Amino acid sequence: MSAPVFVVATDLLDVGRVVVDGSEGRHAATVTRLGPGEPVVLTDGRGRRASGVVVGAERDRLSVEVAAVEVVPTAQPRFVVVQALPKGDRGELAVQTMTEVGVDVVVPWAASRCVTRWRAARGEKALSRWRTSSHSAAKQSRRSWFPEVAEPATTAEVAELLSAAAVGAVLHELAVDPLASVDLPGSGDVVLVVGPEGGVSDDELSAFRDAGATTYRLGETVLRTSTAGTAALAVLSAKARWL
Secondary structure: OOOOEEEOOHHHOOOEEEEEOHHHHHHHHHHOOOOOOOEEEEEOOEOEEEEEEEEEEOOOOEEEEEEEEEEOOOOOOEEEEEEEOOOOOHHHHHHHHHHHHOOOEEEEEOOOOOOOOOOHHHHHHHHHHHHHHHHHHHHHOOOOEOOEEOOOEOHHHHHHHHHHOOEEEEEOOOOOOEHHHOOOOOOOEEEEEEOOOOOOOHHHHHHHHHOOOEEEEOOOOOOOHHHHHHHHHHHHHHHHHOO
């Protein structure tokens, strides 16, 4: 079994004795129930990573002996997914699975055809749940770099992201070119727009095309908005980082 991952502040993650406390320490001691001699992985979620051995366990903290710390470079290109707001808890599921397959940035988008609307306190709570989902999934999938879940974007702001991207892509069921045909760059941002269940509107599509984006299709079937991003990322990340 792989060693469990715990998050430690950057300034504390160094060679020698490292104390894991707070919510991470409580989880390690009371849920994972780690004891002396067991291996763990520590990361700050920003590229610093270390393997260590537990040398002490208390009710709400863990002491770990770290022999070496490595700095993992950011993956290139970066994958930025603009995710239209799904209904219910499907957004959290989308963020979780996209994190597992390699997303670098998730941008919530209130498309014109979204049923869900994030307003005031409700929006803040929903965004917090997305970020918690990403954090948990990043630990589970043992990532050294945790994805950023950005503030919600308007259609105009999404167009700006596409305009500045190395590659801008919009998933669309009527597109001719398959997503697998995208010519990926060696670096920079690949911005992928995932529309709502009702689809990207004509006005939104026009704005994104004016910003330089191209439409692509995933396959013969139409996926839910909560699964389309994950499927698309699997295609792109395999092409960019494994093939």
